[in-house]
Amino acid sequence: MNLGVRVDTRIKENLKKYQTQLLRLKELNAKEPPTEKVAMDMLCDLFGYDLEHVFGQYGNNNGRACDAVIKDDKKVFYVFECKRVGTEKKEFNKHVRQVIEYCSTLNVPWGILSNGIYWQLYYVDVKAQPVTATLVWDFDVLELSHRQAAHREVLLPLCREAISKRLKESILEEKRALSTENIARVLLSDEVLKAISGVFKRKVGVRVDMDTLEAKIRELCPNLPENIRGFRAPKKKDKPAQPEIKVVVNNEGAPKPASNCEENKNI
Known part of the structure; x- marks a missing residue:
């Protein structure tokens, strides 16, 4: 991720300052209003939004x-x-409902939940029934270093400049693509299983059939969904079974085709 030198410089210059303020708020166990004041300042100074774009109590x-x-x-x-700065990360789950309700009411698909220190970005599918929320991005400000570029990049998805770049949408698309179901389908696809079978042939000297490989992969990865077969080509239809020939035994004990039984009765 890269939004340019100016954005990176802004983050570098302001991150340390707000880390100091947040630590002070945490020491004081500050309530929600002072936490909100600092968080709103961070939206402007750190994430780049103008005051005229941030509307309180909306x-x-x-x-x-x-x-x-x-x-x-x-x-x-x-x-x-x-939420107040002392809100623990594990408590955020019970506050997501508020974000969902506000997003649904205002018909806004993106919501931010924060206590100043810990930030979460949600995509809220306001058209779904029921309305659902997906955690797209999260980070702890106090765990970041203003000196490390990789740490500064963690803040980029919430920056003003990221909106026009559709950065959060790209992250959401990648998150969906890397779902457990999709990974399972790719891992158990014909292409992957054939490639693994080829490696076995070259390295071990044995070509393992795809069904055996799939069974072994499922054994090694027990969390793969059981109902996912993978991107597999449909199996060839079995050849029609040959008609069954019934055999009966005559009085002498020699087996003969059933078609001769009626003839034997008339002799």
């Missing part, structure tokens, strides 16, 4: 309002929900 006619939205004159890009 809601609709039902009286409920999320902590903020990020929008321009025409479109809301993100719903933002902030």
